[in-house]
Amino acid sequence: MRFLTAGESHGESLTGIIEGIPANLYIDIDFINKELRRRQKGFGRSSRMKIEIDEVNILSGVGNGFTTGNPITISIENKGRNIELVEVIKPRPGHGDLVGALKYNQKGGRNILERASARETAMRVALGSICKLFLKEFDIEIYSHVINIGGIESKTTYYTGVEIERLAEADKSNIQVIDEKIEEKMIGKIQEAMEEGDTLGGIIEVIVKNPPVGLGSHSSWDMKLDGKLAAAIISIQGIKAVEFGLGGKASTTKGSEFHDEIIYDSKFRRKTNNAGGIEAGISNGEDIVIRGTMKPIPTLKKPLDTINIISKEKAIAQFERSDVCAVPSASIVMENVVAYIIADEFLKKFGGNFLEETKANYNNYLKYLESR
Numbered sequence: 001m002r003f004l005t006a007g008e009s010h011g012e013s014l015t016g017i018i019e020g021i022p023a024n025l026y027i028d029i030d031f032i033n034k035e036l037r038r039r040q041k042g043f044g045r046s047s048r049m050k051i052e053i054d055e056v057n058i059l060s061g062v063g064n065g066f067t068t069g070n071p072i073t074i075s076i077e078n079k080g081r082n083i084e085l086v087e088v089i090k091p092r093p094g095h096g097d098l099v100g101a102l103k104y105n106q107k108g109g110r111n112i113l114e115r116a117s118a119r120e121t122a123m124r125v126a127l128g129s130i131c132k133l134f135l136k137e138f139d140i141e142i143y144s145h146v147i148n149i150g151g152i153e154s155k156t157t158y159y160t161g162v163e164i165e166r167l168a169e170a171d172k173s174n175i176q177v178i179d180e181k182i183e184e185k186m187i188g189k190i191q192e193a194m195e196e197g198d199t200l201g202g203i204i205e206v207i208v209k210n211p212p213v214g215l216g217s218h219s220s221w222d223m224k225l226d227g228k229l230a231a232a233i234i235s236i237q238g239i240k241a242v243e244f245g246l247g248g249k250a251s252t253t254k255g256s257e258f259h260d261e262i263i264y265d266s267k268f269r270r271k272t273n274n275a276g277g278i279e280a281g282i283s284n285g286e287d288i289v290i291r292g293t294m295k296p297i298p299t300l301k302k303p304l305d306t307i308n309i310i311s312k313e314k315a316i317a318q319f320e321r322s323d324v325c326a327v328p329s330a331s332i333v334m335e336n337v338v339a340y341i342i343a344d345e346f347l348k349k350f351g352g353n354f355l356e357e358t359k360a361n362y363n364n365y366l367k368y369l370e371s372r
């Protein structure tokens with residue numbers, strides 16, 4: 001598979017093309033639009049989220065509700081495009097304004113931020129949700145929840161014992177968190193930052209339920225599933241760290257505690273899941289558990305010091321309408337970016353130009369696994 005997105009934050013619309021989804025997959029447009037709305041929620045987002053009501057328009061690759069095997073083109077209108085676009089000559093530390101203006105020989109940061117902006121993630125969610133629909137055909141589901149905002153923590157799923165069944169509950173919350181009491185505290189923390197003219201980041205956990213053994217490969221660096229997932233997640237605006245399973249805690253855990261002992265219970269399983277479901281770049285059949293850390297939003301109402309690109313004099317960074325915290329939205333983006341990588345690897349392994357063919361290949365593989 002491959003995909004491409006195009007479109008500026010305040011341009012006419014966003015466009016995306018995804019190629020390689022097999023024919024005969026039912027495209028539930030309501031599901032895609034619901035994913036887009038999930039991405040827009042969250043206390044701490046700017047007024048832009050009240051202007052945009054993201055909805056897809058499918059322009060190719062789908063007929064009578066089913067994929068045809070042709071490239072699928074999607075567009076999403078930018079309802080928030082009618083604002084005055086001023087040049088950004090007092091670049092914001094942490095955004096793309098200065099680096100982009102220098103690299104592309106632009107007077108200021110406007111043309112850069114228009115594309116660096118996380119508006120682009122609306123299209124990645126739309127395309128990723130097609131991948132989610134594909135994965136659902138194989139009972140693979142992807143969940144996320146926010147486990148930290150500005151230092152306020154919620155339990156991680158897999159080693160502190162939050163039952164995996166509760167993951168869907170995060171959707172009921174305004175900020176994609178499982179625990180209501182923690183939700184209140186997190187909202188309080190965002191409110192505080194808002195009043196101080198500051199911003200916040202946090203940590204997101206994504207769980208892939210029911211992946212088969214064998215996605216990705218150990219055999220070359222660019223075929224490893226963890227490497228592909230990490231690259232895709234780090235490419236989300238603002239994400240600065242990615243970890244799998246126990247992640248950073250691996251450095252302080254003994255081998256005897258870290259590694260997941262192998263058991264056999266009609267199939268090969270693990271007693272624990274500290275590896276986060278991937279060993280040697282290959283999924284091991286346990287849930288895939290990934291965390292992404294998001295930095296605080298770079299645009300501050302109480303701006304940081306910077307330098308005027310034209311005069312080279314000291315200045316304070318330009319402020320324009322901005323989110324204070326977008327971790328809940330990034331959580332939905334992360335789910336969908338993960339969906340693309342998992343679907344891509346799934347198709348690399350099982351192939352098929354039409355859904356029934358992929359299913360037959362998959363069922364054959366499951367039979368083979370049973371025989372091991």
Ligand SMILES: Cc1cc2nc3c(=O)[nH]c(=O)nc-3n(C[C@H](O)[C@H](O)[C@H](O)COP(=O)(O)O)c2cc1C
Nearest residue numbers: 095116117118237238297298299322323326329330
């Ligand atoms: C959902 C989402 C919303 C964001 N909203 C803003 C915002 O309103 N203002 C801002 O300065 N940055 C925002 N960001 C982060 C910037 O887009 C990002 O920091 C910038 O493009 C630079 O990229 P980098 O942080 O990956 O280096 C947002 C990120 C995400 C994922």
Ligand SMILES: C=C(O[C@@H]1CC(C(=O)O)=C[C@@H](OP(=O)(O)O)[C@H]1O)C(=O)O
Nearest residue numbers: 046048116117118119122320321322323
């Ligand atoms: C538009 C979205 O997010 C935007 C991401 C963003 C940035 O700099 O990344 C800056 C803000 O844009 P604006 O200045 O127009 O309010 C966010 O609202 C979106 O998520 O759909």
